[in-house]
Amino acid sequence: MNVALILSYDGTAYHGWQVQKNGASVQQTLTEAVEKLLGCKTYLSGVGRTDAGVHARRYVANFKIDTCTIPLDRLPLALNAQLPEDIAVLAAAEVPAAFDARFCCTKKEYAYYVYPSRLPDPFLAGRAYRHPYPVDLTRMQEGAQRFVGRQDFAAVRSTGTPVKSTVRTVFHCEVERCTAFGFDGYMGATAPLIRIRVCGDGFLYNMVRAIAGTLLYVGSGKLSPGEVTEILQQGMRAQAGPTLPAHGLYMNRLWYEKTPELAPYRLDE
Amino acid sequence: MNVALILSYDGTAYHGWQVQKNGASVQQTLTEAVEKLLGCKTYLSGVGRTDAGVHARRYVANFKIDTCTIPLDRLPLALNAQLPEDIAVLAAAEVPAAFDARFCCTKKEYAYYVYPSRLPDPFLAGRAYRHPYPVDLTRMQEGAQRFVGRQDFAAVRSTGTPVKSTVRTVFHCEVERCTAFGFDGYMGATAPLIRIRVCGDGFLYNMVRAIAGTLLYVGSGKLSPGEVTEILQQGMRAQAGPTLPAHGLYMNRLWYEKTPELAPYRLDE
Numbered sequence: 001m002n003v004a005l006i007l008s009y010d011g012t013a014y015h016g017w018q019v020q021k022n023g024a025s026v027q028q029t030l031t032e033a034v035e036k037l038l039g040c041k042t043y044l045s046g047v048g049r050t051d052a053g054v055h056a057r058r059y060v061a062n063f064k065i066d067t068c069t070i071p072l073d074r075l076p077l078a079l080n081a082q083l084p085e086d087i088a089v090l091a092a093a094e095v096p097a098a099f100d101a102r103f104c105c106t107k108k109e110y111a112y113y114v115y116p117s118r119l120p121d122p123f124l125a126g127r128a129y130r131h132p133y134p135v136d137l138t139r140m141q142e143g144a145q146r147f148v149g150r151q152d153f154a155a156v157r158s159t160g161t162p163v164k165s166t167v168r169t170v171f172h173c174e175v176e177r178c179t180a181f182g183f184d185g186y187m188g189a190t191a192p193l194i195r196i197r198v199c200g201d202g203f204l205y206n207m208v209r210a211i212a213g214t215l216l217y218v219g220s221g222k223l224s225p226g227e228v229t230e231i232l233q234q235g236m237r238a239q240a241g242p243t244l245p246a247h248g249l250y251m252n253r254l255w256y257e258k259t260p261e262l263a264p265y266r267l268d269e
Numbered sequence: 270m271n272v273a274l275i276l277s278y279d280g281t282a283y284h285g286w287q288v289q290k291n292g293a294s295v296q297q298t299l300t301e302a303v304e305k306l307l308g309c310k311t312y313l314s315g316v317g318r319t320d321a322g323v324h325a326r327r328y329v330a331n332f333k334i335d336t337c338t339i340p341l342d343r344l345p346l347a348l349n350a351q352l353p354e355d356i357a358v359l360a361a362a363e364v365p366a367a368f369d370a371r372f373c374c375t376k377k378e379y380a381y382y383v384y385p386s387r388l389p390d391p392f393l394a395g396r397a398y399r400h401p402y403p404v405d406l407t408r409m410q411e412g413a414q415r416f417v418g419r420q421d422f423a424a425v426r427s428t429g430t431p432v433k434s435t436v437r438t439v440f441h442c443e444v445e446r447c448t449a450f451g452f453d454g455y456m457g458a459t460a461p462l463i464r465i466r467v468c469g470d471g472f473l474y475n476m477v478r479a480i481a482g483t484l485l486y487v488g489s490g491k492l493s494p495g496e497v498t499e500i501l502q503q504g505m506r507a508q509a510g511p512t513l514p515a516h517g518l519y520m521n522r523l524w525y526e527k528t529p530e531l532a533p534y535r536l537d538e
Contacts, residue, residue, distance in 0.1 A: 088389045088391050120357045121277065
């Protein structure tokens with residue numbers, strides 16, 4: 001049988017999703033928990049490679065097993081008992097034999113959290129990126145719309161694994177205020193938290209972190225929304241904003257439009 | 270001159286405020302930063318001893334120094350550059366020579382965070398206590414009122430350092446829902462976060478954690494609000510609820526009613 005696991009994890013302690021030679025990965029930690037619990041060797045396929053320090057509010061992985069000795073509705077609690085508290089299994093579901101967490105995912109949304117503050121907030125350390133200057137939210141919202149559509153995103157990626165094409169579709173790109181646990185706009189804080197959400201059919205290496213850096217340039221007046229369009233058209237990485245640190249980034253929502261078995265888990269909410 | 274520092278810290282990595290032989294403390298970490306920056310030996314007095322793992326949304330410490338070589342308005346940024354990111358100095362203020370962070374504090378409020386959920390939330394690990402059963406908020410609110418007033422709190426303390434009297438005044442005790450960063454009531458969660466706030470003129474050892482444990486007993490039907498009053502009157506520790514873990518506890522608000530120099534920092538908000 002083919003089993004999909006729905007996860008959430010704080011990536012601070014991990015070298016990303018994928019198994020690495022040097023250092024713990026989420027994939028390896030979860031694989032060990034599954035193998036220990038079910039007494040078999042298996043391979044976990046994940047919806048995407050997250051970098052070191054990147055978090056996941058929602059994440060999907062799947063593995064194949066001859067027979068699962070534990071009923072699927074009890075698997076989350078049993079796995080959580082084996083896992084460190086920074087990784088949680090929220091649900092387990094049987095999916096068709098052909099299901100693959102990565103290739104069956106039709107759309108993904110990442111969220112990048114920024115908090116504009118002169119002073120650090122200990123409760124946001126490792127969870128959101130601190131930007132020590134005020135930003136203009138309306139300008140950022142205007143800038144964000146320039147990323148929407150099917151276009152070449154070469155200007156907002158880091159060179160990594162070679163890719164056939166740098167064209168991707170961004171379905172939406174939203175900038176909004178939000179609140180945070182422990183964060184209350186006290187003294188040094190110039191404004192509440194800002195969340196940038198980018199939804200696409202695929203992402204180039206560091207693409208969301210470079211989009212977020214570019215939007216901070218727009219929000220602080222270093223770039224105009226119109227210049228974002230020019231930079232994308234010209235594909236000049238050096239003209240766009242910086243790649244922001246990994247710790248502000250979250251895999252946020254997922255769409256599996258051809259896998260009705262995952263619909264009850266509201267991964268797109 | 271006498272300098273008050275206003276702090277915030279995530280206590281996860283520390284053996285509490287007070288200097289310990291085995292393990293880092295917030296006091297020691299902050300003392301080292303002050304001494305390194307200002308090139309002198311000094312002693313930091315803190316508003317209270319927080320236990321290992323307890324957090325502080327607000328905390329006040331003070332130290333005396335002949336002359337401060339850095340202007341006070343620049344001291345927070347300079348100290349933060351020396352400090353790990355789980356401790357932040359939010360402000361520094363000159364206070365009268367007789368000021369002491371502990372003895373001049375007239376009222377303190379602690380907050381205890383509980384999240385009722387079958388499943389763990391990686392983003393609340395070490396930040397809030399997970400209670401795997403639903404609770405009745407209205408019952409908890411009724412129970413909380415039984416703790417208000419000047420009375421003997423021997424039933425809700427752990428035996429530690431001997432104290433002359435176990436009578437204290439609780440000014441308010443409130444139970445309310447609140448939201449949290451990353452937490453969104455997904456699947457396993459039975460309800461949003463619950464915050465228990467207890468304000469008093471002083472606290473016995475583990476008193477807030479035992480009040481929180483007793484209120485969870487009330488919320489899950491193991492005790493009635495009326496029984497809380499009986500338990501307090503009889504002073505029977507075994508009849509009250511358990512002492513909940515340290516990681517859900519925060520020093521939250523402080524009152525320095527006789528120190529107008531601290532009024533601009535809104536420590537009571």
